[in-house]
Amino acid sequence: MKKTSNINIEQVFDHLASVKKVEPSKDLYFKTKNAIKNQKTIPLFWVIAAACFLIAIVGVEFYTFSSKKNTFNQEISIVFPETNNILYHE
C-alpha cells in the first residue's frame, strides 16, 4: 500500500517536471516601465527639506524654552534675593 503511494508521488514529480515554460508577453516590459514611472515616490530633496524644517522648529522651541527659564530665574531672584551668609567689612 505504502509502496503504491510512493510511486504516485514520484509520478507526480515527473509530471511537474513536464510543466512547460511560458513566454512573457511583449507588452509586459512597457507595463512594468509604466508601473515604475507611476510609482509615487517622494524625492530625496523634499525628505531632506522636511527633516531640516523639523530640526529648525525643535531648535527654536528649545531656545525659547531655555530663554524663558532664564527670565523666570531672574524674576525669582528679584523677589527672593539670595544671601551668601558672608559678613561685610570683616
Added chain:
Amino acid sequence: MIFDEIYFEHHKMVLNIALQYVQNMEDAEEITQDVFIKVSKNIHTFKQNSSVKTWIYRITINQSLDFLKAKNSQKSNFLSSIFSLNDIKLKIEPTTFNHPGIELEQKEAYKKIFEAINQLSDNQKTVIILLKIEDKSQSETAEIMNLSIKALESLFQRAKKNLDILLNKKDNYEKNV
C-alpha cells in the same frame, strides 16, 4: 547594472516562478511587475553578497507568497463579512487555476496536484517548486532559500511526505494523469 539588462535577462524566469505559485497568467504578470518595481528601487543598494539571479529569485518568491497571503485575506474578509463566518476556518483556494504551461486535456489532473501543493507551508511549497518544477539543483535551491544542504534535504522530505498525504487523501490521482 542597467535595469533593462536585468529585466530582459530575468523576466522569463520571474514570470514562470510566479506562475507556479499563482497558476494564472494575470496574477503572475502582476507579480512580475511588482518584482521589477522592487528591483528598480533597490538596484543601487544591492550588495553583491549573492548573485543578481539569486537576489531576484528571492524577491520573486517573497513577492509571490505575499501576493497569495494578500489575496487569501481579501477573500476570507469578504466571505466572513457576508456570511459572518468568523469562527469557521475558511479553506480557500488561492487563485483561479489557469496555468498556460499545461495542456488543456491535462488541466484537471494538474489542478489537483497544484491544489495539494498550495496547501503546503511556504517553505515546503517553495522547495517543491524550485527542485521539481524549475529543476534547480540542490545547491542552487539551498542558496536561494538560504539553507544548508542538509536542512534543504530534510525540508524536501517533509514536503514530499505531506504532498503524498494530501494527494492520497484526495481523489484517485493516478486515473487522471
